[in-house]
Amino acid sequence: MSTRPARRETAVAAAAEPGTDVTPPARAPDRPEASAPPIATLRVPEVFAATGGSPRGLAPAEAAARRARHGPNELPPVSRRHVRRLLVAQFTDLFAVVLLVSSAITFLAYWLERPRDPATLQLALAILAVVLLNAGIGFAQEYSAERTAESLQAMVPHTCRVLRDAVRRELPARELVPGDLVVLEAGDAVPADCRLVEAQEAAVNNAALTGESDPVARVAEPVPPGPPLQTRNCLFMGTDLVAGTGKAVVFATGAATEFGRIFRLAATAPRQKTPLQLQVAVMARRVAGVALATGALLFAVRVPSGQPFVDTFVFSLGVMVALVPEGLPATLSVSLAIGVRRMARRHALVKQLLAVEALGSTSVICTDKTGTLTQAEMTVVRLWADGVPHAVTGVGYAPVGEVADAGSVRELLRAAALCGNARLVPPAGRDPWRVLGDTTEGALLVAARKAGLDPAAEEARTPRVAEHPFDSVRKLMSTVHRAADGGLFAYAKGAPLELLSRCDAVRSGGTRTPLTDDERRRVAAAADDMAGQGLRVLAVARREIAGPRPQVEEAETGLTLLGLAGMYDPPRPEVRDAVDACRRAGVRIVMVTGDHPLTAEAVARRVGIVREPDPTVVTGPQLDALDDSGLDSLLAGSTELLLCRVSPEHKMRVVTALRRRGEVVAVTGDGANDAPALKHADIGVAMGASGTDVAREAAVMVLLDDSFASITTAVGLGRSVYRNIRKFLIYLFSHNIAELAPILAATFAGFPLVPITAVQILAIDLGSDVLPALALGAEPMEPDVMNSPPRPRRERLFSAAVMGRILFLGGIQALGVCAVFFWHVNASGIPYADFTRSDPVYREAITMVQAGIVVSQFFNALAVRTDRQSVFRAGLFGNPWLLAAGCFGIGLMAAISYAPPLQAVFRTAPLAPADWAVLAAFGALLLAAEEVRKWALRRRRPRPEGGTP
Known part of the structure; x- marks a missing residue:
């Protein structure tokens, strides 16, 4: 039942939206006072009224009383066998x-x-x-x-900043209670389930709960009711704020959080x-x-x-x-x-002795994509400007590599680097190059440095005076900068089709020329070609502003297209050989990911999981439409199967169905959302470097290097x-x-x-x-150990x-x-x-x-x-x-x-x-x-x- 996207334009737009929340629907967690209106639909004063909070924060005495009533903000301890x-x-x-x-x-x-x-x-x-x-x-x-298992630390952040009687205090996260007002900045871990009441350019990484690593914009305004993880004004325990700042009112703590719901799914699963x-x-x-x-x-x-x-x-x-x-x-x-x-x-760290032998029985591996098959480092590999593609070498966040004909794309990369909030952090000790903020913006910074640009110097030369953050309606963001002569320039980046509709000119040969219909079709074709290779495509544009600081409508219309940037998360170089070894050994590989089907298929082809022209691609909603017999037929009849946009329940259901068919199933995972499936599998395999502690706790094997090749070994x-x-x-x-x-x-x-x-x-x-x-x-x-079926x-x-x-x-x-x-x-x-x-x-x-x-x-x-x-x-x-x-x-x-x-x-x-x-x-x-x-x-x-x- 192939479900390949019918229209390439849709795929391009989806692949280019770094802030679109595409999490599959998930069951709402069990909450007290279920009859109360969803907190996401309330105005800010109503949020304080509903939670008993205040813009000044709770009084210490009231916080202590609530803590006695609700208990500490922590998950139940994992039961261990007494000595x-x-x-x-x-x-x-x-x-x-x-x-x-x-x-x-x-x-x-x-x-x-x-x-x-x-x-x-x-x-x-x-x-x-x-x-x-x-x-x-x-x-x-x-x-x-x-x-060894006990040495893994809890995922809940240890401290957080809270307003108590209008005084900002740093408290242990376990002391949070419903109604507390939490202060958050970029880089902070979210300590409980919260509703934003103030947000400045805030974006959150929900990967621990959804499996998707793309930052998602968050706002403080009321939004219509919907699935919890898709509410754009709520933050959830275990996730990270990757951009902006904000204040949020806690509405659920400990086991009552969405994170706690997933923890309960894993805790109730028998080993x-x-x-x-x-x-x-x-x-x-x-x-x-x-x-x-x-x-x-x-x-x-x-x-x-x-x-x-x-x-x-x-x-x-x-x-x-x-x-x-x-x-x-x-x-x-x-x-x-x-x-x-x-x-x-x-x-590969194995926590249970008998799991060693069970690995040898493995007949199916259900693997994540990001971080396991790929390096979890977005990398610009192709630029398009003046009608010409430009290759970019090097992978990862280290600014090592070259841009073909860098002079022709300097303005494109300069605009892309200025129109963003990420920061590139150089190595420190054992830590390699890393990105603080949106990984897509970080990849653009790396490409700019490969072309000889210094983003920090460019920012100092043309300081930012305004910003219009990304949202899922406009599908782009823009920033306004002041040039040395006092003039203003707006830079914009976003989904190619959306940005192209706002452009009336294109930069060609160093000059601004009108954007004709033929030229529009040529740009769209170039974007389609990049997306067809599994790249995430962003368009970059600019315009000169006459007069005072512009509003969003003026800054994002009448733009001049500078070009396109295509990027992807590069596969780990050792994965293809590992996938080939699994094929020879008769071990089937099923990709299970929260990403877009087009991106998943492109990565699967690069690493050798997909070789047929038309693999079976199934999304989470389509899995919901299948009964158990239909799911069994799907798993039995599809040799190359990609499951995309899946929830924790979907993943757990697939694992159960495979085991019901007599398969010995190994499952990889890194987020808390993966814990139930890791527990239900014969072999749960967690990521050691990038994974969450809840995933590592649920698994019986931890990959210290996060690589799929280590599973094959x-x-x-x-x-x-x-x-x-x-x-x-x-x-x-x-x-x-x-x-x-x-x-x-x-x-x-x-x-x-x-x-x-x-x-x-x-x-x-x-x-x-x-x-x-x-x-x-x-x-x-023995050298031929992987040459026979399981x-x-x-x-x-x-x-x-x-x-x-x-x-x-x-x-x-x-x-x-x-x-x-x-x-x-x-x-x-x-x-x-x-x-x-x-x-x-x-x-x-x-x-x-x-x-x-x-x-x-x-x-x-x-x-x-x-x-x-x-x-x-x-x-x-x-x-x-x-x-x-x-x-x-x-x-x-x-x-x-x-x-x-x-x-x-x-x-x-x-x-x-x-x-x-x-x-x-x-x-x-x-x-x-x-x-x-x-x-x-x-x-x-x-x-x-x-x-x-």
């Missing part, structure tokens, strides 16, 4: 609950058995230590993330669970269920055979411990933390994290099979003792496995391919350790019934089992580094941390085998060199078998390395 709740949450994880119950039962078994076996107490303490270790790591990671959270919860339930069921089954099998009750229970508990991956929670937390640090180095890192999680899951669960298999084999073979004890299993899981698993979690991002939201962490690989590798390990155990006990010639726990042969056999698992896991870690590619091609030394971790595990196993104190704890025995050689051979066999499997997979299904296993 105790955060700590308790670490022990309510299903793995933790299973292990805690196991530890408690083992303690009970220790007190019941006669005589008491120290090994049972060691097992109980070891299991408890595992729970405490996992809880400590998880708590440290989450506490750090919570404190969405990430795909990994859901999958880990399912995995935990299944693993715990299998562990409990297997332990119970073996307990039921062994008790009738005459085995002691307590011994049988401890045996069954060992089976359960073998199946529970004790090191998984810690490994998962640390692996995600590594991803967080990597993203932080790429300018984060998506790639998220995918890499997910791949690494699968790698260490295969690594961890495959050896669980090797731990369980000899226990089951011994049970059904009638061997009275366990081939591996629960304490040995814990030593493997925490001593030998955790560090290699962490090293696998730190595998660098995985479906419902894809299981343990897919059929992953389970097949676990069974394949675990089966080889199980065969190896079962073979060495039974080979060792059978070679002794001792009957099974005669074996005791202190028997040297038995101790050597269980040592062989533990060492066999540790050694084979070293080779297993090398094998799972790649999914399809040969590990020899990837490089055996590509991950030195993995080699170091594997060597540490083998070294620890050697210490358990040879060190007497550890022998006493684990009941192990020293192994001979030949034993180690046999175990190494089994490990090498595992690696060789995996290499053969990968080779067969590549032959059968050739495709790039890096896909799902």
Whole structure:
């Protein structure tokens, strides 16, 4: 349903109006006294009467009484989990609950058995230590993330100027009450919802609430009723006065403000669970269920055979411990933390660990335009004068660049620089060049300096004596200046068609010539051409004034057209490559902006979001006309979609619809108006440099450089994290099979003792496995990670391919350790019934089992580094941390085998060199078998390395 503008003239006029408030309608906030007449329609004396205020301001006693009645002018504090709740949450994880119950039962078994076996107490303490270790790591990671979020400051300004009993005072903004008279100047943040009662050339930036950065003129006169954000005599909390001065009466504070309404939308939205959270919860339930069921089954099998009750229970508990991956929670937390640090180095601050992996699932990115895709710095790139276009080089507010044939456009740029109120501020410390005031006027100042003009010197040489501010009816502004000889000149700038209708001459070849109909058509065509390139077009004109200072009608008629200026907010240079990467990765990009459709489409084409000749462009009012099924059809059928002139409710509705379709949605935003959508999205992405604190609070990721390219990098890192999680899951669960298999084999073979004890299993899981698993979690991002489509939201962490690989590798390990155990006990010639726990042969056999698992896991870690590619091609030394971790595990196993104190704890025995050689051979066999499997997979299904296993 394409809604491209039907008439280019309309687009030119809209693009050229720096002060037109085009905010889409928004629902009025809930106010007390809803039956009272809208404050915007009242005359100034009626405003004071309606609010109980006064031109002198409130008396301090009355202000105190109202503050007691209305409360402080601040938003409700964001609820945070108490430290105790955060700590308790670490022990309510299903793995933790299973292990805690196991530890408690083992303690009970220790007190019941006669005589008491120290090994049972060691097992109980070891299991408890595992729970405490996992809880400590998880708590440290989450506490750090919570404190990072708390460091973000509130957006409401800290102080403001107020009249109290006719005395101007500077007070904390939280002390404002309805009826207060606030004094505002250019650059001030608006501290509450106010109605202007005095205004001198005032203009406000409503970007925090509407998403549009254009300054909008504000007046003190009554206006007809309408949507709150479109009332031209009201100011709203969280916005900024960018020009002029004024006085305003507060009519709403705190949560009753329009800003507070949006805050409530965000506060009531539940934080969405990430795909990994859901999958880990399912995995935990299944693993715990299998562990409990297997332990119970073996307990039921062994008790009738005459085995002691307590011994049988401890045996069954060992089976359960073998199946529970004790090191998984810690490994998962640390692996995600590594991803967080990597993203932080790429300018993406992630506040929640699990959001790292969710980024890798992202299938749709709903992105803002200004500041994310663009640099948020208006730049003049083209001038038109004397019928000739002139290119302007350089981007941003730094006056670095050139104007082609600058001499021909000096008068045009001189007039444009004088007809404005913005100021260009040079760098100071770490702050770059910036503009104070209207960014459009700032861009004209920069262009003037590029042409060799000094706007301050020009202002001093021809001082301003009058100004007629911009308004949406005239669509232009003008200023009157006195020349050195005492004469007066009027300069005007504004919408090309409007200004052209007020001109009767044009500057051509340095002289004033009549403006014929043909010349008018030529100027209009030039303006259309600029607008068609997505430029905001302003016309500039002048006239000489004879006599006293003119009124607005005289100053803005009989003008001589000097030329046109075309400007735009330049795209960030790195965005196009990032958009291309998203296309290759199958990630859809939807632009969601408050800007004009023509401007949005032009930027989208420059950065590569739009490539088709006729993309789907939908405005906010058109979204209102769609029901849910119509919106679903729109989102499903449009590959290139631009949503323009949208409100916070529109954005939130689109996000909800996308998630309903099964998409994993990332949403960018910088204003308070974006907070509800950020909260409803799977991944809310706020701007760190230019964004509001409310947006940063609602988001789970903050872009420190505000660039879309950082989102793409984060998506790639998220995918890499997910791949690494699968790698260490295969690594961890495959050896669980090797731990369980000899226990089951011994049970059904009638061997009275366990081939591996629960304490040995814990030593493997925490001593030998955790560090290699962490090293696998730190595998660098593979170069082709963005060359495959995103995985479906419902894809299981343990897919059929992953389970097949676990069974394949675990089966080889199980065969190896079962073979060495039974080979060792059978070679002794001792009957099974005669074996005791202190028997040297038995101790050597269980040592062989533990060492066999540790050694084979070293080779297993090398094998799972790649999914399809040969590990020899990837490089055996590509991950030195993995080699170091594997060597540490083998070294620890050697210490358990040879060190007497550890022998006493684990009941192990020293192994001979030949034993180690046999175990190494089994490990090498595992690696060789995996290499053969990968080779067969590549032959059968050739495709790039890096896909799902």
